[in-house]
Amino acid sequence: MNNEIPINPSQRWEWLKYQLRSQGCSLRKLSDELGVTGNAVQMVKYTPYPRMERAIAKKLGFTPQAIWPERWNHDGTPCRERPNRAEVRKDTICVQDSVSNVIAHRQMAAGA
Template sequence: MNTKIYTGEIVFMCIGWSKADIKAAIEKEGWSLRQLSLSRGYCAGAMQSALHRPYPKAERIIAEVIGESPVNIWPERYGVDGKPNRRRGRPVRKPEL
């Protein structure tokens, strides 16, 4: 996935790893996504979820096994400063008038 990050006049192109590349790297280390999930106390599909949607804890576990930073694997999910691009908590509802 190509993501453009605009910082002033400079445009950075962020190309993250493909799902197949991530799975291959995990398997190269002797794990499957299911085994990795269960070994860390998560349900069987937890690590699989991180391939499709942001899941910070699972992203860190996968990155640790692969030996990379989550920012390098999923640059589109992180800002230039290395912090997640996602808001925490529930969205604030505006009161109805």
């Protein structure tokens, strides 16, 4: 079996689906395991989605950096178009970021 990851995004997507199927999984089964909609898993095809990228990579035994090198930094952090956006992960919930986001939202709403 060829485990070389294609560079072309459309070929890479087909390769990912094939790899999942060869392990008895599918995008739908993965979405059920993660408790998200099928569309949430599909979004990784079109846009960076660190949570889904991590889940797919873990399922296949790769790192997200290996599958999507253009979406990840060398230190293992996701490349972001909006770098100040907090990423909430289940294993590390940052209460301070949540509180500051709520305060900023309330201030913005009060000014409207």
